[in-house]
Amino acid sequence: MPFAASLPPLSIAAAVTPLSALLLLAAYAIGSLSGSLLLGKLRGVDIRQQGSGNAGGTNALRTQGLRFALGVVVIDIGKGALAAWLALRYAPVGADWTVTAHGYLAAFAAVLGHVWPIWHGFRGGKGAATLIGSLLVLWPFAVPVLVVIWGAVIIASGYVGLATVIAALSLPLLGWFTDAGAPRLWFSAAAAALIVFTHRGNLARLRAGTESRFARARLLHRWRRG
Template sequence: MEAILISPFFLLGGILFSFFLGSIPFGFLIGQAKGVDIRQLGSKNIGATNVGRILGWKWALVVLVLDFLKGFLPVFLVIWLRFSLNSTSVDLFALLCGLFAIFGHNYTPWLKGKGGKGIATSAGVLAALMPKVFFFLVIVWLSVFFLTRIVSISSICVALLFPLFSFLLYPNSPLFFFFSIAASCLALWRHRSNIKRILNGTEPKLKFSKQNK
């Protein structure tokens, strides 16, 4: 089957679509629909964890799934379409789309650049592009959370181990490894305030609101 070259316009369109999809602040929008501003309550973050603290676990799950899909869908579509000369080009395009989806979530223009921390969206990218890494990192996240009940510690551990699992499970894919380093650095940067609280012993454990508004 003859391969098809990706045009610059298709590349740009895919990247812009990924950024736009990633930038949709579902946590904020759901909070607004429920009459609260998530940015002013709890940790003031628009992610699923803070939504859970304010609105309950059911809405946290909704936000988690939606944020996950923001990373999964654009990468999955690129892989499915396979408009490329070779697999390396497909991987590069998919990684760019995934990275811009994460950027969109973390620095959403709709909230003046104040977005989430990108863990759920990054997980969506991994599930589509690096499923073996996704599987093992989910196990790590759940294990650490079971021991600590602190979401940020679980997420930080996953970010630190991401490059290692990428290297071990996809040794012939240097693009994956470089992506894992970039995504990990971005996640750690977004968690810098959490890291300070962890070191100070003031990082709170997760407690869902019982209201489920």
């Protein structure tokens, strides 16, 4: 059975309470706080004008160094976790959406905010770190699985973008195989689709053979040559 056909129904058209709307708007606003752009202002740089032009951790590492990139990743993971936690903590009980559904909707809103940040001209990053942050709160079991898949692809290929896409695509499969509920399955499918979309440039460069590698991470290639 196709994965999409197996998704249980989830009523997004259910009545939205004012508190639910406020939580989703807050999640989007929190997600819009870009770690690389906030830290870049302190350094007097805009990394969207350097390297790949992406306001994410990988470009931060390549253009600004490890310490800067670590700060970016901490902020971007933290805001995903915060948005999900706030939604779970303050979701209205007895509303048409369950508390769990609030958490996943807020997490997706935070990822959307990271990709299209209202505070930074709607030009942000690709959403992976913020997605991981939300999963640490909502589905912590999935995080080590994604990290292992991501790391294995990087070691084998050296392509960070490819590793991120494959890890994201494994998320709905993980939800399906573990009989996850409707909010988790729909979130997994939507998040995977968004990550593929934000990495469309990486995939196009892979097809063209022009994608940049992290050569130092390509351990299998080194072992074979050794």
